[in-house]
Amino acid sequence: MTMTRKDIGLATRRAVLGDAHVARAQEATTAFDAPFQDLIAEGAWGRVWTSEAISRRERSMLTIALLAALGHDEELAMHCRATVRTGASAEDVREALMHVAIYAGVPAANRALKIAKAVFAEMAADTDQTDSEKGGDHDKG
Known part of the structure; x- marks a missing residue:
């Protein structure tokens, strides 16, 4: 199964911020802010933080x-x-x-x-x- 940018982002977010932080953020997510959480997972963590251009x-x-x-x-x-x-x-x-x-x-x-x-x-x-x-x-x- 191919990982989505969101899956990659969540894995990277867990690696950087820790499992507990990501779990708390996911537990607190509602229908209202879910699109924002997806944006963070895909953009910040799935694209920017996964780039290998810098460490x-x-x-x-x-x-x-x-x-x-x-x-x-x-x-x-x-x-x-x-x-x-x-x-x-x-x-x-x-x-x-x-x-x-x-x-x-x-x-x-x-x-x-x-x-x-x-x-x-x-x-x-x-x-x-x-x-x-x-x-x-x-x-x-």
């Missing part, structure tokens, strides 16, 4: 810079979280946001840096908690 790491950095420049804070946080799956490091994000400061303005970059900093701290805390839980299991056995 997912580079695409991640571009996306973060654009979201920061445009003030799309919720999407910015989501894409900062996705860096664990795209290969972009915190340093890559910082450098992208330095570009935002020069080309889109210091206030936009300042706001974005605060968001990225909070997201990366949350991710580190989650990792630390997961690591300590794993260690705690070893202590019991």
